[in-house]
Amino acid sequence: MELLSEFLIDIYFFFIDFKFWKKKKAQRKYEKEQGLPKQLMVYPSSKIYLRVLFLLVVLTFPVCFLLFINKDQNVMNKQMTQIHELLKAEKKQFSTYPKQLNTIIRNNPLHRNLTLDAWGNAFSYSVTKDGTDYNLVSKGADGILNTDDDVE
Known part of the structure; x- marks a missing residue:
């Protein structure tokens, strides 16, 4: 045809x-x-x-x-989901979230750059005092925490 x-x-x-x-x-x-x-x-x-x-x-x-236009945003969402899954597995195994984000890498070469966001900045990661919850924030394109372009 x-x-x-x-x-x-x-x-x-x-x-x-x-x-x-x-x-x-x-x-x-x-x-x-x-x-x-x-x-x-x-x-x-x-x-x-x-x-x-x-x-x-x-x-x-x-x-x-x-x-x-949203390429970096999509990369960030995938990366943060992967980090969330690794943190969930960490909590399941040890009953608390790790104190530092680098702990989830565990000498795995596939996770080597996982602690850097799409713009090359380190994630801001903090755990509550009891270790049952965490806060993960990308500083965004400007690299400054607590601005409008941050991704939580």
Whole structure:
């Protein structure tokens, strides 16, 4: 079906270009007879391709913007979920959360950069006095704690 549609589109472009070519030939003959300068004439298929290209370029920017605007935020959410799961396992095993976040790494090379957020800043991690709850905060893009861009 796709091959047929492409074939029909090619036939359509050939037909409109052929009509244009005949018109252009007549125009050039008229210009030559009258001693007029040649007018700029662009094939219709070229106009269509340029319009499609323009639309693709114009639409690419908003799509890229929407896809990559929250990239760091999505990375942060995944990373914080992974930390939460490791902290939960730690509490299940030892009945309290660790005093330092580095404890969950446990010489595992896959968790080596887990204590750094998407912007390369260390997480702010604190445990309650009884060790039954914790607070994990990313300082955000600015690297300053207690600002609007912090992620808890």
